[in-house]
Amino acid sequence: MRIVTVGREFGSGGREVGKRLADELGFHYYDKEIITEIAKRTQLDENYVETKLEKGLDSNFHITYSHTFMYPYSPMQNDIKILISERQIIKELAAAGRDFVIVGRNADILLAEYKPFNIFVYADSDSKVARCRARADASEKLSDRELKKQIRKIDSNRAKHRELLTNSKWGSKEAYHLCVNTTNITIKDIIPVIGAYASTWFEKHGL
Amino acid sequence: MRIVTVGREFGSGGREVGKRLADELGFHYYDKEIITEIAKRTQLDENYVETKLEKGLDSNFHITYSHTFMYPYSPMQNDIKILISERQIIKELAAAGRDFVIVGRNADILLAEYKPFNIFVYADSDSKVARCRARADASEKLSDRELKKQIRKIDSNRAKHRELLTNSKWGSKEAYHLCVNTTNITIKDIIPVIGAYASTWFEKHGL
Numbered sequence: 001m002r003i004v005t006v007g008r009e010f011g012s013g014g015r016e017v018g019k020r021l022a023d024e025l026g027f028h029y030y031d032k033e034i035i036t037e038i039a040k041r042t043q044l045d046e047n048y049v050e051t052k053l054e055k056g057l058d059s060n061f062h063i064t065y066s067h068t069f070m071y072p073y074s075p076m077q078n079d080i081k082i083l084i085s086e087r088q089i090i091k092e093l094a095a096a097g098r099d100f101v102i103v104g105r106n107a108d109i110l111l112a113e114y115k116p117f118n119i120f121v122y123a124d125s126d127s128k129v130a131r132c133r134a135r136a137d138a139s140e141k142l143s144d145r146e147l148k149k150q151i152r153k154i155d156s157n158r159a160k161h162r163e164l165l166t167n168s169k170w171g172s173k174e175a176y177h178l179c180v181n182t183t184n185i186t187i188k189d190i191i192p193v194i195g196a197y198a199s200t201w202f203e204k205h206g207l
Numbered sequence: 208m209r210i211v212t213v214g215r216e217f218g219s220g221g222r223e224v225g226k227r228l229a230d231e232l233g234f235h236y237y238d239k240e241i242i243t244e245i246a247k248r249t250q251l252d253e254n255y256v257e258t259k260l261e262k263g264l265d266s267n268f269h270i271t272y273s274h275t276f277m278y279p280y281s282p283m284q285n286d287i288k289i290l291i292s293e294r295q296i297i298k299e300l301a302a303a304g305r306d307f308v309i310v311g312r313n314a315d316i317l318l319a320e321y322k323p324f325n326i327f328v329y330a331d332s333d334s335k336v337a338r339c340r341a342r343a344d345a346s347e348k349l350s351d352r353e354l355k356k357q358i359r360k361i362d363s364n365r366a367k368h369r370e371l372l373t374n375s376k377w378g379s380k381e382a383y384h385l386c387v388n389t390t391n392i393t394i395k396d397i398i399p400v401i402g403a404y405a406s407t408w409f410e411k412h413g414l
Binding site: 120171176177179189192193196197201205 | 327329331378380381383384385386387388390391392393396397399400401403404407408411412
């Protein structure tokens with residue numbers, strides 16, 4: 001079984017990389033169905049789960065995580081239920097044995113035993129703002145400065161959640177096989193090459 | 208004109224990446240001739256220049272750099288002559304207008320105006336030790352621990368020299384278009400794909 005994980009900075013186009021790469025390689029792309037299954041198991045609203053996981057859980061989550069076991073009805077309870085459920089589902093998907101691409105969710109750590117090919121996608125700040133603007137609906141009225149602040153906040157939350165699982169720093173290149181800078185790049189242009197890189201890697205590692 | 212720069216951790220195989228990539232792309236590879244030219248201009252021994260630049264200049268260089276202008280006959284004088292000469296030669300080579308690949312030498316910074324494609328090559332510590340052992344002559348009698356220490360020292364020197372030129376941190380992925388982890392990789396296997404990535408990048412940027 002071959003697994004590609006895509007870590008990414010918010011706004012760098014990592015999700016697009018993941019989707020297109022799955023098409024390129026003929027792999028399954030797990031995304032929406034994870035959200036649906038989490039919602040089902042936690043009995044939380046699907047949009048709530050999606051927003052929570054996309055925007056990052058509460059930034060105090062890390063600090064309050066350990067407290068929660070002492071105060072089991074803290075407001076963080078939902079966040080923890082979501083993460084535990086997400087972890088369980090990702091493990092089950094991998095056990096099902098299909099080749100797949102998965103974006104975010106610390107899947108590189110959770111699935112390390114399967115020797116996934118791990119990509120990290122990043123970009124400079126202006127480029128991330130431009131990508132966020134291109135995909136946001138017209139109601140988004142944030143200034144560039146506010147948007148940059150939001151991007152930093154989301155990435156900071158992601159980094160904190162990673163710390164729950166591992167000592168390896170989120171976005172630190174050592175944890176990945178390939179790091180791709182999408183500044184001034186049209187993502188579909190680079191997909192065939194990234195796909196070829198992943199294929200070479202799997203082949204040479206006997207996967 | 209198209210330029211590929213290859214930054215690398217010591218022992219990660221960056222020079223091999225550079226040489227093979229030049230072959231793959233049909234670009235010129237500038238390396239030994241830079242050393243020869245520096246030796247000629249500075250009237251220093253070629254082996255001395257090569258060792259200095261390969262192993263990193265003195266780690267106190269950074270601190271003493273500014274003092275040197277007050278005490279022009281300090282022992283750092285040679286190091287500074289080498290660096291100034293190297294910089295000048297790299298600029299002249301670029302001005303000559305051939306497509307080329309260059310490894311190290313902070314060429315990504317020095318040649319930024321030419322919009323080079325910037326790669327960084329890295330690997331985990333054990334992998335770097337194994338690569339150093341594979342290429343060292345039989346007289347190398349360092350323990351793994353000593354070798355790791357030497358690798359860290361050389362990389363630390365490289366990082367310091369980079370600070371002379373730029374605020375961007377050596378090895379920090381933001382400064383590069385593609386970062387390639389060579390742990391458990393046979394370099395020649397990945398060259399066609401990296402070459403294709405570079406070609407796509409040049410084409411899409413009108414180079």
